[in-house]
Amino acid sequence: MQLINLDKVQLMIESFKDEELYLHLEMTTGAYASHIDSSKHPAANFITNARIKYSHGSIAGIGPYRVGLKMADGWIYSEGLTHWEEQETGRLLLAGHDGQGKLVVSLQLSREPF
Numbered sequence: 273m274q275l276i277n278l279d280k281v282q283l284m285i286e287s288f289k290d291e292e293l294y295l296h297l298e299m300t301t302g303a304y305a306s307h308i309d310s311s312k313h314p315a316a317n318f319i320t321n322a323r324i325k326y327s328h329g330s331i332a333g334i335g336p337y338r339v340g341l342k343m344a345d346g347w348i349y350s351e352g353l354t355h356w357e358e359q360e361t362g363r364l365l366l367a368g369h370d371g372q373g374k375l376v377v378s379l380q381l382s383r384e385p386f
Contacts, residue, residue, distance in 0.1 A: 290327060297317065297380075364380065
């Protein structure tokens, strides 16, 4: 993965607009590490292969970045994103890593299931 390029990621987000997509969204604040470090509050969210369709999407910030996707009946929002990868399969992978390089948040969009 590479550091987010705001313009390239925005183009990818726009290329998925108004399409039926699969979403993977994940966040952890140390849920996988709380047994090693009790100071970590064990919180996490995870959803995969949720079918979505959005009419507007944007990435904003100066790093870490945030992405908002406006759907017919609500929003999907993810903050803390630092890295991205475009895969040949037409997937957009966005991730946020902490100062130690550990994954904290992930937002992924795909035309095919994960």
